[in-house]
Amino acid sequence: MPHRILVIAPAWVGDSVMAQPLYRRLKGYRPDTHITVMAPDWTLPLLDRMAEVDATLRNPFGHGALRLGSRYQLGRRLRGQYDQAIVLPNSFKSALIPWFARIPQRTGFVGESRYGLLNDARTLDPKALPQMVERFAILAETAGRPLPRPVPAPRMTVDPQTRDQAVQALGLDVDRPVVAFCPGAEYGPAKRWPARHFAELARRLVSQGYAVWLFGSAKDQPETAAIAIEAGVPLVDLAGRTSLAQAIDLLSLAHLVVTNDSGLMHVAAALERPLVALYGSSSPEFTPPLNERAEIVTLDLDCSPCFERKCPLKHFDCMEKLGAELVESAIARVLTKPPGTPGSPYIRVQPV
Template identity: 45%
Template sequence: MNILIFSPAWVGDMVMAQTLFKVLHQQYPNVTIDVIAPPWPYDLLQRMPEVSNHYKINVQRGKFSWQARRDIARQLQDKHYDWAITMPITWKSALNGYWSDAPRRTGFLGEMRYGLLNDRRKLDVRQLPYMVQRYVSLGLEPDAKIPELQNIPQPELKVDKKNAQSWLQKLNFQQGQSIVALMPGAEFGPAKRWPAENYALIAKDLVQSGSQVLLLGSPKDFDTASEIEQKSGVQLINLCGKTSLLDAVDILSCADLAISNDSGLMHIAAAVKIPQIAIYRSSTPEFTPPLNDRAVILQAEFNNLSVDRIKLKSLDGIEGFTDVSADSVKLKIKSIL
């Protein structure tokens, strides 16, 4: 069985996509899985042993990128896939499955993809409340029972131990002192980001109690991380924008605790199976929880039925919102470290 999959475009979604890859291997022991992925989460495929071949498609967010899609199609034209699965719901994302000439082309109907898909699935959010259930369902027969969340195989990224050790030496971490990673970013927007002053309070407490604290994130998070260090009044290690995505995987694997918003790095921390505290503000763990038995989830209170919290980019002026307190995070830290 040769399967071609067009992956999601976000880092966290790519981590969760590994649940589908694992289920396909359970269903078809001799399966070959090839994955097409956009640039942003692409490197993570190197850490997923379920994937045989991976192909980067150089698309831009919000752009059709016709030429890039045609280039990948030509590259794969002699692969003879049996099945193409499109994970995103956009019309353009289903093109490569269609061009692959796979006899079975599966995906949610999404943007009216009648001609592109011949195994069209209805997205019933009541039957598929979790994102990973939606992903896994695409690898099952249409009438199959969808596994409960606890029965879905969790993502687990491979770690390059040599690279991890190299980073520990480069950062001059001291043995015997706990390593705590703070990840203050969230690509979706400020509504997901716990305030910098709260992270600063946590960082100060951690350093004063003897922990080594680093900040991980993209270049966009560098200024926020600098603000956290400045407000904390203690020395932190700001790695935002200074690591690759795979470096972040390896560094996180060495941490004794990760504290983050609902973000791509939250899902990476879950996939390297370290203790973590996940802070949910506008989003909800009832849709995209960290798939990690060692995760602690803290949820802000949101008592306002007049707005769709999931779609909020900012919480400014939103009534009925009570944030996760720094004290509640401190209590969880004490129970872990």
């Protein structure tokens, strides 16, 4: 009989990508493991592109919704189907379904006082596990065992036929090398490089013969529209025009990705695309793009990272003073870095 594991996955796109090394470790230890991942609808396309995931379950509970009775009913329907549950979110309610399902081993970090819900409860040591990908991966280990390093980087696979269908459906021209811009960041504006800087970089890249595609959700359309207007050169604005599945497949075509610290940054890294990641209010120490051909650019100001959604000091210097010329220099480093070169420490630059 295969060892049957139910993973309660995170709701954020980037976090979902960073859970993939956990799945790889689980399969490495027991190849007969059958992994089912319960996740929100919007992250299911990510899981479809992870070879280690055998099945998915739709998580019907929105952010903050307790719906205790519905959770009980779902847990009851799952009884007898799994040997272990691994709960990645730290909330109390995320551990309820495995408990209601009476899954024999329920693994996760203590979180919101979940001792009664988890019987394999772990205490997180943030200093020993500074990166989120490490905090997920260690849950593949038995309690008390240190994390074997290095942790494999997240990886996703794309079906070329499905990718070609996306290209045709959107009428895209792939004759020129594509630079993908990901100017959104779901967390808040403090993580977003200003539109005028993206526009300036777009002008420079188009003059060098690149095609620039703008990626994002419908929420990012005001930002991508501002970039396209300010740039004054032909750009392909895909924000709100693609599903997440199509965005993943199209990002795999990119010669280069320039991105804020966002879910799509982690998608691009997992697709092994050369990329330049821009950090202001968040920290590249905790959630870096896990990709050998990545450059992280940050001004490393005294006030950052602040981890706020909006600049608490009202000046937003961490992104405002990070000009297009600094990013263009990082692009040159990325595109001349031979494949297989070990990742470099992130780049701290001085404001101009």
